[in-house]
Amino acid sequence: METKYTLIENVNLITAIDSKDNIYWNDDLINEKNISVLIENDKIAEISSKISKSGIDKVIDGNDKLLMPSLINTHTHSPMNLFRGLADDLELDTWLNEYVWPVESGLNGDLCYLGAQIAIMEMIKSGTTCFSDMYFFMDYVAKAVEDGGLRAVLSNGMIDFSDEEKRKNEFKESENLIKKWNNKSDGRIKVFFGPHSPITASKELLTGVREKANKYDVGINIHMNETQKEIENILNQYNMRPFEYLNEIGFLDGDVLAAHCVWLSDNEIDIIKEKDIKVSYNPGSNMKLASGIAPISDLIEKNICVSLGSDGVASNNNLDLFEEMKLASLLQKVDTLNPKSLTAEQTIKMATINGARALGLENEIGSIEIGKKADMILVNTNSIAMSPSVNSLISHLVYSANGSTVDTTICNGDILMENKNLNVFNEEESLKNLNLATSKLKKVLN
Numbered sequence: 396m397e398t399k400y401t402l403i404e405n406v407n408l409i410t411a412i413d414s415k416d417n418i419y420w421n422d423d424l425i426n427e428k429n430i431s432v433l434i435e436n437d438k439i440a441e442i443s444s445k446i447s448k449s450g451i452d453k454v455i456d457g458n459d460k461l462l463m464p465s466l467i468n469t470h471t472h473s474p475m476n477l478f479r480g481l482a483d484d485l486e487l488d489t490w491l492n493e494y495v496w497p498v499e500s501g502l503n504g505d506l507c508y509l510g511a512q513i514a515i516m517e518m519i520k521s522g523t524t525c526f527s528d529m530y531f532f533m534d535y536v537a538k539a540v541e542d543g544g545l546r547a548v549l550s551n552g553m554i555d556f557s558d559e560e561k562r563k564n565e566f567k568e569s570e571n572l573i574k575k576w577n578n579k580s581d582g583r584i585k586v587f588f589g590p591h592s593p594i595t596a597s598k599e600l601l602t603g604v605r606e607k608a609n610k611y612d613v614g615i616n617i618h619m620n621e622t623q624k625e626i627e628n629i630l631n632q633y634n635m636r637p638f639e640y641l642n643e644i645g646f647l648d649g650d651v652l653a654a655h656c657v658w659l660s661d662n663e664i665d666i667i668k669e670k671d672i673k674v675s676y677n678p679g680s681n682m683k684l685a686s687g688i689a690p691i692s693d694l695i696e697k698n699i700c701v702s703l704g705s706d707g708v709a710s711n712n713n714l715d716l717f718e719e720m721k722l723a724s725l726l727q728k729v730d731t732l733n734p735k736s737l738t739a740e741q742t743i744k745m746a747t748i749n750g751a752r753a754l755g756l757e758n759e760i761g762s763i764e765i766g767k768k769a770d771m772i773l774v775n776t777n778s779i780a781m782s783p784s785v786n787s788l789i790s791h792l793v794y795s796a797n798g799s800t801v802d803t804t805i806c807n808g809d810i811l812m813e814n815k816n817l818n819v820f821n822e823e824e825s826l827k828n829l830n831l832a833t834s835k836l837k838k839v840l841n
């Protein structure tokens with residue numbers, strides 16, 4: 396294979412630097428002007444103030460642009476792009492039991508491919524190139540990731556409600572997904588186990604997942620402590636809170652990615668810290684479903700790894716992590732009544748380097764450093780949202796910009812969007828198919 400060189404010239408570079416020592420919150424962001432970055436195939440080869448153009452296949456002018464690591468969404472359900480606006484203004488239980496699960500019963504692989512395809516286009520357009528997904532028909536989602544050029548950590552969502560037959564099927568599905576897709580598509584796809592939650596997954600399923608996650612050396616993606624009702628349910632069954640219960644059965648380890656973590660006791664925070672659990676904060680979904688406010692400022696103070704997730708678009712209702720960064724920060728400020736809670740710098744780390752750490756990908760992505768994969772975005776600084784550019788661009792990224800300020804998106808060295816033009820999939824055709832598919836799926840609710 397011939398070596399491909401891409402050069403990004405004279406750009407304003409903003410990135411975290413991986414501290415490599417599990418200190419998640421103490422390093423500052425790099426913010427330097429007139430930098431050039433050389434990409435050799437899929438990797439960052441050089442970062443310097445001047446790089447020769449000779450032998451370069453593609454030169455991107457970085458004037459009026461900001462270069463940063465692309466964003467990492469550590470919790471979503473990509474095929475749920477079929478269900479945006481289907482069920483709004485409801486709390487989690489009603490939303491799931493009366494709307495979402497009935498329409499999901501009509502899903503098939505092709506529909507999940509379509510939903511994931513649209514989610515992937517939405518993510519590329521808004522600057523995300525890596526996402527952690529839990530859903531059904533994940534073989535089809537993996538194909539959409541392969542075709543769409545993104546990076547993803549995929550998990551088959553496992554629900555058994557204590558039914559042994561269901562449990563066996565879930566393990567079969569999950570192990571097949573691992574064997575077929577883990578480390579595939581040029582290493583862009585990884586697979587985790589995905590027990591849905593301690594309510595929907597039995598103790599046997601959870602202990603089985605821990606055993607198999609160790610066997611296959613993969614992580615675990617799970618919903619935790621999202622609503623007060625869920626905590627009461629576990630307390631009634633086990634006389635322990637959810638993290639205490641999972642600790643007791645030996646489920647917890649540093650490879651566990653726990654989504655939501657809204658309602659946490661002090662003891663649970665200590666367990667999260669001790670076990671180095673990775674937390675995915677989903678402020679948009681937690682607000683929309685009126686679930687509550689996660690105590691992120693307390694977690695940061697304890698140096699717990701907190702990353703950022705959107706959840707699915709049926710509860711968010713989009714996948715724009717720029718919007719999510721703003722919600723993330725503002726919600727912490729209003730919760731603590733402290734304007735210094737979750738600063739813009741911390742929020743960018745949350746959406747980049749901590750996302751990488753949460754997925755076990757910190758040696759590959761999450762920052763712009765030599766040897767890392769070329770997953771990065773160019774943001775248009777000659778735009779109203781990013782002006783005046785003589786003020787803090789870091790502030791603009793979190794408090795003012797949204798996904799539409801992203802101009803160019805690169806994943807694994809491939810340019811997936813350039814000057815706002817998508818290089819993958821056919822958006823118009825997919826949206827036509829989406830409307831047809833959703834109108835059929837919705838009929839079950841009438």
Ligand SMILES: CSC[C@H]1O[C@@H](n2cnc3c(O)ncnc32)[C@H](O)[C@@H]1O
Nearest residue numbers: 472495529530531552553591618707
């Ligand atoms: C078993 S596949 C994943 C499963 O999770 C459902 N889901 C989507 N968002 C949430 C959420 O915020 N909490 C709990 N479950 C959620 C999704 O609809 C699938 O059924």
Ligand SMILES: [Zn+2]
Nearest residue numbers: 618654706707
């Ligand atoms: Zn979820």
